[in-house]
Amino acid sequence: MKRILISLVLFLSILSFSGNFSLSILNLTTMGLDDGAFDYFPILYVTYQPFDFLAFKVTDYLELSHDSWNLGTYSIFKPRYYYLEGKFDLFGYDVKLDVLKTRLKKSQTEKLEGLRVGGLKFDYYGAGLDVKIGKINLGAAYDLDLGSVAGYVQADLFGFKLGGYYETKYNQISLDVNRSFDLGNFSILAWTALSAKSSDIANFSYLVGGKVNFNNLALSTQFLSLGVNRYDADFQTGDPNDVAFLPNAWAYYLDVDYALNDYVLGVFLRYNSVWASDPNYLPLYGLKLAYKDFTLKVGNGDLESNIAGEQKIIAELNYFYSLEFNKLFSFNSKLVTPVEEKKKGFNSIMDVILGEEGKSFVVKGIVTSPKDLLGKGSFYIQDETAGLMIYSPVLGGDLNVGDVVVISGKSKLWNGVIELVANNVEKVGSAKVIPDVLTSLSKTFISAFVYVEGVVKEKNKYNFKVDTGDFIIKVYLKKGTNIDISNLNVGQKVKVQGILAVYKGEYEILPRWQEDIEIR
Structure with missing residues (x-):
């Protein structure tokens, strides 16, 4: 077994030289303070990415039992999910x-x-698209x-996510x-779902919820x-699991x-049909105090069904821990150059882009364009997942390109592009900024720091177009950049x-200064 582990470490080390390699662990930890139960x-999560369009990924629940792969006289554990992911x-x-x-996971009610x-939590050994x-x-x-077979369709129509x-x-x-609804000082998020067996639709389950x-x-x-089908609902936390297996539960x-910076003070109430049917049970209620990823709860009953006994204080x-290694021999440029980074309590920028509008996020990224240069009150940042526009009329005026910042705020859709309206901006370091090659006119790259190479196809007073051979992209010169293209x-x-933007449905690169345009 030792030889297998040594060979595996050596193999992964070689891979890290020819591609991007990352290893991350998300640990969900609960301790009952009543008796120290844990x-x-x-x-x-493991990812090896030799090219931007291809990655090999592994996801495993380390505490669960594992099958093994037999390699001759040797064996190695089989992870829960292992798959090739291609994006194009x-x-x-x-x-x-x-x-x-792997798993096809889709839901809008969690x-x-x-x-x-x-929704779907469909495990499969085969192919997904x-x-x-x-x-x-x-x-x-x-x-x-x-x-x-499993399939889904999701659409964003007239403000509804269906x-x-x-x-x-x-x-x-x-x-x-x-x-989502924005009513001045009030913001509302409402959700609902119906689910049933296709052979027994009349006995459906439903969920309605909202946040103000x-x-x-x-x-x-x-x-x-809950209707008659036990598979309609899935409880992760907060209720005894047997509720999800009782018809008509x-x-x-x-x-x-109440949130104040990174602190949250709250009260909560939980009730269900299991407790209501037993006179010995009252509704579960209590207090909670949270700071970033740490939460302390005190209640009148059992707060955690996964720990044996009754836990009234938990x-x-x-926390999320990540090691990331950039490829030594690069096929495509990448933004983040630090070899190791530890992340605690941060959302990725992709979380902001894919998350609910109006939700609060804390992100960490590198400044790619200074404030007010490409838009009044705004600047741009980027992490290893995507780029993001930050709207901050008051904060961030002293930031420079290459500053590493931690920003908290709420997401907002502005002219079809997700931005983060910042309520706090903190500089925590610096890093080298490297643009990512723009491989296609895709929303994936919006607000990212990118570059293209090609031939000038058309020239106007404040813009010109570049033919890359794969697509034609407009380069637009913002007034404050003072860029001269007379030559x-x-x-x-x-x-x-520059920064990739969209204006009236057309993709544009926004260079920041003269040096962003290089004549070959």
């Missing part, structure tokens, strides 16, 4: 293809305590072992929808009514929170770098 659930542009659509053992109704067509996402997966899901393993069909924010105060509530959640600590002529070869 529960933790570590999740391992097909006729202007973003396409993702997964092959081998808003409070991880309660899910409908996801396609993004404008405001519509659709996908499917096929499991070779069981011959089962989803439809079906899988043949349990003959499950479901619908969900959520909607008023300044620093937030009220969240949701109600589940119900559960109710209520949280009231501490929760969820630029049609037919010349150029390299242009």
Whole structure:
């Protein structure tokens, strides 16, 4: 076994020289302070990416039991998920293809305590496909072992996020929808879902919930009514798991929170049909105090069903640890150059882009364009996942390109682009900024620091177009940059770098200063 481990370490070390390699662990930890009982659930993520369009990924729940792969006289543990992920542009659509053992997970109802109704958690050994067509996402997966199929469609229409899901393993069909409302000082997020077996639609399950924010105060509530199908609902935390296996069961959640910077003080209420049917049980209620990823809860009953005994006082600590290695022999440029980075309590920029509008986030990234240069009151940052526009009329005026910053704020859709409205900006270091090659005109690159190489196809007073051979992109000169293109002529070869933006549906690169345009 030692020889297998040494060979594996050597193999991964060699791979890290020819591609990007990352290893991350998410640890969900709970301790009952009544008696010191302890529960933790570590999740391992490994990614090896030799090219921007291809990655090999492993996801494993380390505490669960494992099967083994036999390699002659040796054996090695088999992770829960292991798959090849390919991402590419097909006729202007973003396409993702997964092959081998993985999971198609889609849901729009996990808003409070991880309660899910409908959606998909479809494990498969086979192939899965996801396609993004404008405001519509659709996908499917096929499991070779069981011959089962799952599919979904999600769409963003008129401010509503709609989803439809079906899988043949349990003959499950479901619908969900959520909607955000901005009413001045009030912001509202509402969600609902229906789910049932396709052969027994009349006995469906449903979930309704909502969250209301008023300044620093937030009220969240949701109600589940379970039909006859036990697979309609999935409880992650907050309720005894047997509730999800009882026909016609119900559960109710209520949280009231007050947030001040990174601190949250709140009260909560939990009730369900199991407790209501037993006169010895009262509704579960209590207080919570949270600071970033640490939460302390005090209640009148058992707060954690995963720990044996009754836990009336618990501490929760969820943390994420990541090691990332850039490729030594690079096929494509990457932004982040530090070899090792530890992340605690930060969302990735992709979390902001894919998350609910109006939600609070804390992100860490490198400044790629200074404040007010490309837009009044705004600047841009980027991490290893994507780029993001930061709107900060008051904060951030002293930042420079290359500064590493931690920013907290709420996401907002502005002219079709997600931005973060900052309420706190903190400089924590510095790093080298390297643009990523723009491989396609895709929303994936919006607000990112990119570059293209090609031939000048057309020139105007404040813009010109570059033909890369794969696509034509406009380069637009913002007034405050004072960039001079008088020496630029049609037919010349150029390299242009800047921030990718979209204006009236057209992609544009916004160079920051004269040096961002290089005539070859």
